[in-house]
Structure formats: structure tokens, C-alpha cells
Amino acid sequence: MPQNEHEPIAVLERKVLAKNDEVAARNRARLAEHGTVALNLMGAPGSGKTRLLEATLDRLKGRPAVSIIEGDPQTDNDARRIARHRAPVVQLVTSGACHLEAPQVAEALERLPLSPGGLLVIENVGNLVCPSSFDLGETVRAVCVSVTEGDDKPEKYPAMFRKAGVLVITKTDLLPHVEFDLDKVTAHARALNPDVRIFATSATSGQGLVAWCAWLGALADSARREEA
Amino acid sequence: MPQNEHEPIAVLERKVLAKNDEVAARNRARLAEHGTVALNLMGAPGSGKTRLLEATLDRLKGRPAVSIIEGDPQTDNDARRIARHRAPVVQLVTSGACHLEAPQVAEALERLPLSPGGLLVIENVGNLVCPSSFDLGETVRAVCVSVTEGDDKPEKYPAMFRKAGVLVITKTDLLPHVEFDLDKVTAHARALNPDVRIFATSATSGQGLVAWCAWLGALADSARREEA
Numbered sequence: 001m002p003q004n005e006h007e008p009i010a011v012l013e014r015k016v017l018a019k020n021d022e023v024a025a026r027n028r029a030r031l032a033e034h035g036t037v038a039l040n041l042m043g044a045p046g047s048g049k050t051r052l053l054e055a056t057l058d059r060l061k062g063r064p065a066v067s068i069i070e071g072d073p074q075t076d077n078d079a080r081r082i083a084r085h086r087a088p089v090v091q092l093v094t095s096g097a098c099h100l101e102a103p104q105v106a107e108a109l110e111r112l113p114l115s116p117g118g119l120l121v122i123e124n125v126g127n128l129v130c131p132s133s134f135d136l137g138e139t140v141r142a143v144c145v146s147v148t149e150g151d152d153k154p155e156k157y158p159a160m161f162r163k164a165g166v167l168v169i170t171k172t173d174l175l176p177h178v179e180f181d182l183d184k185v186t187a188h189a190r191a192l193n194p195d196v197r198i199f200a201t202s203a204t205s206g207q208g209l210v211a212w213c214a215w216l217g218a219l220a221d222s223a224r225r226e227e228a
Numbered sequence: 229m230p231q232n233e234h235e236p237i238a239v240l241e242r243k244v245l246a247k248n249d250e251v252a253a254r255n256r257a258r259l260a261e262h263g264t265v266a267l268n269l270m271g272a273p274g275s276g277k278t279r280l281l282e283a284t285l286d287r288l289k290g291r292p293a294v295s296i297i298e299g300d301p302q303t304d305n306d307a308r309r310i311a312r313h314r315a316p317v318v319q320l321v322t323s324g325a326c327h328l329e330a331p332q333v334a335e336a337l338e339r340l341p342l343s344p345g346g347l348l349v350i351e352n353v354g355n356l357v358c359p360s361s362f363d364l365g366e367t368v369r370a371v372c373v374s375v376t377e378g379d380d381k382p383e384k385y386p387a388m389f390r391k392a393g394v395l396v397i398t399k400t401d402l403l404p405h406v407e408f409d410l411d412k413v414t415a416h417a418r419a420l421n422p423d424v425r426i427f428a429t430s431a432t433s434g435q436g437l438v439a440w441c442a443w444l445g446a447l448a449d450s451a452r453r454e455e456a
Contacts, residue, residue: 044273044274044354045272045356046373046374046376046377046381047274072384073357073384073386074384074385075380075383075384096386098355098358126385127326127355127357129301129325129355130355130357130358145274148374149274150274155302155303156273156302156303157302158301158324159301173405177401178402
């Protein structure tokens with residue numbers, strides 16, 4: 001992009017993060033007002049975030065009600081996939097940026113139904129690094145790791161796993177075909193965050209989805225109770 | 229990290245990129261002086277970059293000679309894996325940063341053997357977004373996509389694929405177990421870069437490695453000829 005030579009682009013990083021945190025706090029307050037919990041769903045490109053969501057929507061069948069925000073550098077492919085499962089969805093296209101920020105989520109919230117005991121899932125841009133620095137106003141962070149990615153991801157990308165309340169291991173149907181040590185991943189994830197909840201799932205075989213959906217239901221209920 | 233309140237962190241983005249490009253040009257000149265070609269190997273976390281490199285080293289058996297730079301947010305796991313295959317390797321730990329920059333590569337070059345007709349492989353941080361903005365001084369960029377990641381990656385992360393001279397599809401041994409349309413990926417990658425070379429490979433079955441290694445050999449030879 002051509003820039004005026006006398007106008008360098010200056011990014012005051014701390015200021016950007018402070019502004020983000022301010023808006024994230026407003027998002028959080030707004031979600032609490034509505035009695036809605038929000039999940040910031042992160043993971044590498046191709047870790048199965050959207051596929052997990054599709055399978056989750058099919059199982060929850062509207063209980064709790066789920067609204068979805070999709071974040072991608074380009075295309076509205078994922079929003080189209082989600083819409084087929086009859087969930088209200090807003091696509092945020094970051095135009096190449098590597099993570100979502102709170103003001104984008106604030107804008108999406110204007111357009112989505114939020115209900116007491118409801119669940120908002122924010123599917124972040126596929127990236128194991130940058131999204132971990134940006135609070136979106138979520139209740140909980142979840143990170144997906146597919147068994148095909150290798151069992152060294154928590155070790156290599158610790159910032160992401162330290163802040164995640166939930167680790168969803170995906171594509172377990174492929175375990176017979178890959179080298180992946182579930183115990184190793186679990187141990188490394190727990191070393192970074194002793195309280196992390198871990199689900200081993202497959203959207204293809206259905207493994208682990210009952211437990212995962214039950215946990216989401218309980219999470220949504222907890223917000224309703226707080227609101228009541 | 230606690231910061232002095234009177235010293236906000238200011239990142240002058242254009243200045244950083246200009247500085248990076250300056251050092252990248254010096255890296256490029258230095259590599260050309262040595263008659264060494266450099267491959268900037270990128271891809272999502274878990275796309276199989278290190279595994280591809282291990283299989284490549286085993287097949288090339290020192291012809292051409294390969295030196296390797298490993299980039300990761302944390303750990304020297306990958307450098308240890310590579311060292312087992314008897315290649316000289318330097319690990320760059322980015323301490324959480326999402327991409328490599330040219331000055332880090334310049335520092336690694338001080339420590340690596342560079343020979344006429346040799347090949348330097350720079351394995352970037354696992355990330356389909358940020359590394360594409362930073363020239364490292366490479367001869368060619370390659371991007372890995374595993375068949376388990378889904379066939380929508382070029383569409384969703386176009387900046388990465390537009391600048392890549394080579395697309396290496398990895399883990400083809402898993403094709404019978406996943407939905408992945410090879411023709412779709414190929415068509416989308418070619419739409420972004422009509423000249424892209426495409427290899428479909430599996431480090432497990434060995435598929436495609438002969439063609440891939442032959443291409444690397446020819447690439448290294450071309451630099452030797454230019455130098456002569």
C-alpha cells in the first residue's frame with residue numbers, strides 16, 4: 001500500500017492492547033447482561049474448529065441456543081457452513097489480519113441474538129500464536145488441537161495453552177493412522193494450566209461429543225443462574 | 229511484562245519492515261556469494277514441515293548439502309529432531325513471536341556452513357498468516373498444507389499462497405481417511421499464483437519425495453551454475 005513518506009504508520013502497541021481490553025470489558029458486560037456465555041474458540045488452521053462446531057450444533061439442537069461469530073482472513077465459507085446448521089452467524093473477515101480484536105466482536109454482537117442461558121461461540125482466525133494476546137470479552141477460551149498436528153503443540157505454543165480453560169483434541173478417529181501421544185499432550189497442557197478441561201473428540205465418529213456438549217450446556221446454565 | 233508508564237512501546241511498522249527488507253537483501257547477497265539457495269518453508273502448526281525435512285535429508289544424503297534454520301515460538305525440539313539426521317542446524321526461538329525476521333536469519337547464517345550448490349532451508353514458525361509479510365532473503369518460498377487441514381486453505385489464507393513458489397501437500401497417506409479435494413487445492417493455488425510448483429507428498433509412504441528431492445537438487449544446481 002503506498003504511504004505518504006512523511007506519514008509513517010505508527011502502532012503504539014500498548015495503546016492498541018489497552019483499547020482492545022476496554023472494548024473487551026464492554027463486550028463482557030453486555031454478554032453478562034444478556035445472561036449469555038461466550039467461548040473464544042482457537043486453534044491452528046485446519047485443526048477442525050468449524051467441523052467441531054457443526055457437529056456441536058447438530059447435537060445441541062438449540063439447547064442451549066447458540067450464536068456464532070466466524071473469523072477468517074478471507075472468505076465467508078465458514079459462516080455458510082454454519083448457517084446450514086440453522087445457527088445465527090456473523091462472518092468477520094479480517095482482510096489478512098492474523099487474529100480477531102474486541103471491536104470487531106462488538107460490531108458482530110449488534111447483529112446477533114443473545115439470550116439468557118445462551119451460548120456465543122467466537123471462532124477465531126486459525127493461528128496458535130497471535131489470537132492469544134487479544135481478549136475478546138469471552139467467558140472461556142478453548143483451543144483445538146487435532147491428532148494429526150503432533151503432540152508437541154502445547155510445548156511449542158505455550159502462551160495459547162496457558163490461557164485456555166479448555167483443550168479440545170479433535171479428529172481422534174485418525175489416531176490409528178498417526179503418531180500422537182494423548183498422555184503427553186495432556187501432561188504438557190496441565191503443566192501450563194492445571195485447571196484445563198480436556199475433551200478428546202471426533203466430529204466424524206462422534207467420540208467425546210456427548211461430554212463436550214454436556215459441558216457446554218452446563219456452562220450456559222451457569223450464566224442463566226447468575227443472571228436469575 | 230511491566231513497562232515504565234512514561235515509555236509506551238512504539239512500533240513503527242513501516243520502519244520495521246524497511247529494516248527487515250534491508251537485512252533480507254544482505255542475507256540474499258551473502259547466500260548468492262556462497263552459491264547457496266535458500267528455501268523459506270512455511271505452513272500451519274502441525275502441517276508436517278519438520279517431518280518433510282527429516283524425510284528429505286534422509287533421501288538427499290548430503291547431495292546437495294543442506295543446512296537448516298528452525299524457527300519456533302518455544303523449544304529446540306525441532307533442531308534436535310533435525311540434528312539426528314546429521315544436518316547442521318540452528319534453532320531460532322522467537323520467544324512467542326509469530327514469525328521469523330531477517331536479522332534473526334542473518335545471525336543464524338554466521339553459524340552455518342554455506343557451500344556452492346548447497347541448500348539452506350529456513351523452517352518458519354507454524355503460521356499461515358504472519359510469516360508471509362517478512363522477506364528473509366530466501367530464493368523461494370514453499371508452503372506446506374497437510375491433507376488433514378482441509379482443502380480450503382489457499383482460499384482462506386491467500387497472501388501466503390500468492391507469494392509461494394512451491395506448494396507441498398503433505399500426509400497424502402491419510403487421504404483415504406479424510407475429505408480433501410486435491411484438484412480444488414491445486415486450482416485455488418494456481419489461481420493465486422499460476423507459476424506455483426505443486427508436490428503431493430507423504431513422509432510416511434514416501435509418495436512424491438523423489439520428485440520433490442529432484443526439484444531441490446535442480447534448484448541447488450542452478451545456484452552453483454550462476455556462481456560459476
